[in-house]
Amino acid sequence: MAAAILGLVGLLVSLYLWLWKVGALGALACGDGGCETVQLSPYAYVWGIPVALLGIVGYLAILVVALAGLQPRFAAARWPTDLLLVLAAGGVAFSAWLTYLEAAVIHAWCRWCIGSAGIIVAIFGAVLAGRLRWPAVSR
Amino acid sequence: MAGQMKLFYGALAAIAVVGAGLIFLARARGAERAAPQAVTAAAEAAFEGHVMGSDSAPVTVVEYADFECPACAQFAVLTAPDIKQRLIATGQVRWVFRDFPLEGHQNSLPAHHAGQCAGEQGRFFEMHDQLYFNHGRWVLERRPERRFRDFAAAIGLDLRRYDDCMSSGRYLPRLERAKQDAAAAGIGSTPTFDIGNQRVTGALLYDDFKRYVDRAAAGAAAQ
Numbered sequence: 001m002a003a004a005i006l007g008l009v010g011l012l013v014s015l016y017l018w019l020w021k022v023g024a025l026g027a028l029a030c031g032d033g034g035c036e037t038v039q040l041s042p043y044a045y046v047w048g049i050p051v052a053l054l055g056i057v058g059y060l061a062i063l064v065v066a067l068a069g070l071q072p073r074f075a076a077a078r079w080p081t082d083l084l085l086v087l088a089a090g091g092v093a094f095s096a097w098l099t100y101l102e103a104a105v106i107h108a109w110c111r112w113c114i115g116s117a118g119i120i121v122a123i124f125g126a127v128l129a130g131r132l133r134w135p136a137v138s139r
Numbered sequence: 140m141a142g143q144m145k146l147f148y149g150a151l152a153a154i155a156v157v158g159a160g161l162i163f164l165a166r167a168r169g170a171e172r173a174a175p176q177a178v179t180a181a182a183e184a185a186f187e188g189h190v191m192g193s194d195s196a197p198v199t200v201v202e203y204a205d206f207e208c209p210a211c212a213q214f215a216v217l218t219a220p221d222i223k224q225r226l227i228a229t230g231q232v233r234w235v236f237r238d239f240p241l242e243g244h245q246n247s248l249p250a251h252h253a254g255q256c257a258g259e260q261g262r263f264f265e266m267h268d269q270l271y272f273n274h275g276r277w278v279l280e281r282r283p284e285r286r287f288r289d290f291a292a293a294i295g296l297d298l299r300r301y302d303d304c305m306s307s308g309r310y311l312p313r314l315e316r317a318k319q320d321a322a323a324a325g326i327g328s329t330p331t332f333d334i335g336n337q338r339v340t341g342a343l344l345y346d347d348f349k350r351y352v353d354r355a356a357a358g359a360a361a362q
Contacts, residue, residue: 001147008151012158016165020308025166028306036306037282040249042242070144107281 002126003084004066007059010119014055017112021050030111037108043101055116062087081131088124095120188235189263196233198355201333203239203326206250206270207278211330214342215271221345232352238314239321239329246283253287255310256301265294
């Protein structure tokens with residue numbers, strides 16, 4: 001449940017940043033201009049795809065898998081938790097790289113990006129805690 | 140358990156509604172603030188670049204340039220003032236500047252965005268000159284936006300409108316499309332000039348540039 005709620009919040013944050021990126025929003029609510037610096041840097045794209053759009057896809061995947069895992073027919077299945085763990089671990093690694101770029105290369109902080117990094121770490125923590133509660137029996 | 144799930148789905152729906160509402164509000168506020176300078180789809184479709192000179196000039200030169208590119212700066216500082224004075228001001232050349240912010244240039248995109256925001260107030264080429272003539276002052280800056288704002292003040296822009304434009308990022312789609320259009324036109328380096336139907340690259344000196352213009356003018360006159 002925590003993963004689904006956090007995934008939805010992350011999805012909304014990514015959607016907000018992506019809408020700004022495509023020019024559909026006014027000013028970013030950011031404060032010191034760090035968000036614009038980060039969003040206008042070349043690192044706001046990976047293989048030509050806006051990072052915010054990758055965030056939308058990633059968080060949407062987490063939300064869908066988390067909701068699927070809550071369905072009664074998957075109550076005993078381990079795969080949703082394992083898949084969530086993989087998705088969240090990928091997200092944590094990606095966020096860590098982006099945070100490193102903000103700190104060491106761009107020298108500017110985007111509060112929304114930091115917020116998103118916090119969300120993905122929280123998702124990873126919640127899923128890992130859930131995974132560790134599984135009894136050590138192979139199914 | 141069923142009650143707990145109901146509560147969960149209720150919370151999820153509430154977050155979705157509140158989040159979507161906040162984004163909608165941000166969008167409405169942005170549209171309201173940007174309304175006087177809204178970039179309409181029709182204006183965007185008709186946008187061919189930043190134009191200088193007479194529409195009836197016999198030769199049109201299209202320049203594809205990147206504000207961070209050193210060769211473009213060299214051309215802007217050494218050659219462009221002569222071209223402006225001797226070819227554009229005299230009605231021989233119509234100049235079209237097309238943005239081509241190159242990948243990998245850290246400060247290029249914000250510089251081009253600052254150019255669009257100056258263009259919104261009718262001062263694109265003034266910002267263009269500030270960016271090129273002060274190249275060394277911002278290319279390696281970690282936060283070039285502050286420097287661009289100084290340039291905006293120096294050329295007399297309304298800073299409130301400029302700040303609003305910069306923070307809105309409303310010209311990012313235009314710049315993205317300009318990059319794609321330049322790539323589709325086969326532009327591989329900057330600066331590149333289409334002088335009539337001749338394509339030349341590099342920071343040409345005035346005399347060489349003039350020869351291409353004369354050739355294009357002769358071709359136009361022969362038609």
